Amino acid sequence: MAGRNTSPGRSVTSKALTILEAFTGERVELSMSEIARATGLPSSTVHRLIQDLVDWGGLERTSEGRYCVGVRLWEIAARSTRTYGLREAAMPFLQSLWEVTRAHILLAVLDGGEALLVEKITGTTDVPPVGRAGGRLPLHASAVGKVLLAHSSPDFQERVLSGPLIGYTPATIVTAETLRLELARVRRDGVATSEDELTPGSTSCAALATGPAEMGMAAISILGTTGARDLREMKILVQTAGRGLTHALAGPGPRQPISPRLPRAVPRTR
Amino acid sequence: MAGRNTSPGRSVTSKALTILEAFTGERVELSMSEIARATGLPSSTVHRLIQDLVDWGGLERTSEGRYCVGVRLWEIAARSTRTYGLREAAMPFLQSLWEVTRAHILLAVLDGGEALLVEKITGTTDVPPVGRAGGRLPLHASAVGKVLLAHSSPDFQERVLSGPLIGYTPATIVTAETLRLELARVRRDGVATSEDELTPGSTSCAALATGPAEMGMAAISILGTTGARDLREMKILVQTAGRGLTHALAGPGPRQPISPRLPRAVPRTR
Structure with a gap:
């Protein structure tokens, strides 16, 4: 079935989310093999899903080639x-x-x-x-x-x-x-x-x-x-x-939006 | 290919993340049809992915049947x-x-x-x-x-x-x-x-x-x-x-972990 992995009962989405869950309060930086171990997913699946998550900003790659939770995920979560x-x-x-x-x-x-x-x-x-x-x-x-x-x-x-x-x-x-x-x-x-x-x-x-x-x-x-x-x-x-x-x-007061509504003037000539 | 949707070049993971992105700073609560409109994804896909996200806690269903970003997602993001x-x-x-x-x-x-x-x-x-x-x-x-x-x-x-x-x-x-x-x-x-x-x-x-x-x-x-x-x-x-x-x-000081390390005594008889 399109959009489902071959393993029954476990969607691709849930696998990607499982990868995010591998990052715990005490382990905020993980290598690809640590993620594979923590999630129990095959390396090839982990590799592909990490790539998807990095592309989107849900994970970020550190200079040592490890991974940590991305700023983009935090930004979305700030809307909770x-x-x-x-x-x-x-x-x-x-x-x-x-x-x-x-x-x-x-x-x-x-x-x-x-x-x-x-x-x-x-x-x-x-x-x-x-x-x-x-x-x-x-x-x-x-x-x-x-x-x-x-x-x-x-x-x-x-x-x-x-x-x-x-x-x-x-x-x-x-x-x-x-x-x-x-x-x-x-x-x-x-x-x-x-x-x-x-x-x-x-x-x-x-x-x-x-x-x-x-x-x-x-x-x-x-x-x-x-x-x-x-x-x-x-x-x-x-x-x-x-x-x-x-x-x-x-209170009935309007909640302040996350981003300010900025007045956008027409760009002047540069 | 297992784990990929039929639409070329767009993975299931990226679609799920697109759904999360539909929640903007000024629109923190959306209905299913609003999510379908905002993402441009077919209703059936949106329906299935929302279910996966709700199951995991990435989205939460409000009492009016609308959706908002879930507490679980925020918790993971707090590890960034x-x-x-x-x-x-x-x-x-x-x-x-x-x-x-x-x-x-x-x-x-x-x-x-x-x-x-x-x-x-x-x-x-x-x-x-x-x-x-x-x-x-x-x-x-x-x-x-x-x-x-x-x-x-x-x-x-x-x-x-x-x-x-x-x-x-x-x-x-x-x-x-x-x-x-x-x-x-x-x-x-x-x-x-x-x-x-x-x-x-x-x-x-x-x-x-x-x-x-x-x-x-x-x-x-x-x-x-x-x-x-x-x-x-x-x-x-x-x-x-x-x-x-x-x-x-x-500073060299150890960073405080997100959750405290609690002493766990053996459960006493109840």
Whole structure:
């Protein structure tokens, strides 16, 4: 069948996308043979698909003949409403939180059973790293994750509650009953915390922001050293930011386009 | 040939990527028929490729049955060294500039004959909009563009100099001779300005930052209302930020991975 590869059930498109997926958070540059190994695709297929991706700008070739994710792919992805569009609306609130607290500030959305970090402003406080935008955090152990989980559908919550709950530290909630109570508390208080539950010595505090249907919900968190900051103050600050972002997303104001509309004068003689 | 469509010279991969490209800075949500119209591909092909892209997360279906760029694509694109990797290193410098000036702060790289905005921190000053991250600015009329053009290869410079130079305002440089002199001045001064040349009433001032080979060069700019700010001060500030970023990119420090390395304890009984 035209447009399908001979391997049944796996389209050419999905193979090309599998190649893009070979680039992980910790491996941002790969050789052709590393890509073949990571994807399990035949070398000839990898060779051809890489060429297509390079031609388009989805991948770029480095001076050493290796490959990395291309600028063009990033440019298209910047049009994603649920990540980059959200981030654009959230930035003023995140910056204000950072100015006041100098802590790490995170913005996350629910994706594929985890919290995907859409933005992270690095704090000046001496706290353990939490990855960066594009990274993921577990739902049951992070403050942003708990907020997103607490407000997701009952079906989805039950799936997470019945799955394995990995213990990252002795403080991680690993039983379904405790997590169920915790999620009810998050819904009641309007704010979630994670004290040493994901990384020892690190406390985070997160609140919800909701947008229009195409954007869904997001969580904003403040993250700092455990015990170094007034937890009540952190809670009030994230709740205010979450509500502010919810208002901003509901606002009737026209969203700023990605590229400015420039006045184009007729080219003058040169 | 397996993996190729019947149309000669156009691979399935390139068609799938063409679909992604239909989403522009001003049209972030499209229906299936709008995608077919924008790409010129047959409806059946569009239907099948959209399905592949949705399955993978490259596109998402909205509640109204329209499509937008997916979170998964954004996540992969966040691994691009030349945009998101650069942005991560640059953020502390951009935030400092924003704190001091409260102006718009831009970070841009050269891509396909234009300056691609990798980051924009929105200022509190009353200046005209310049788009957002993911947007593009013309090389000959913006401060970031002039910096990138002045430091690009002589061949590339000649191509731009010989092409049409669109006049966006009466102040835009539209002759090759004037632009050539301007670029020499940018290289000598280490800083570029654009005073009312792209948008009337808006002045920007940009400096260069250089990274390792796989990252290349970038430009940082401060953008504010014309006449409202001391231009010498703006120049010193962006130059300092540009040099700071260059040092940061050259540093031997291990780059933080996108996702944190979490200690994974053995799941406890639940």
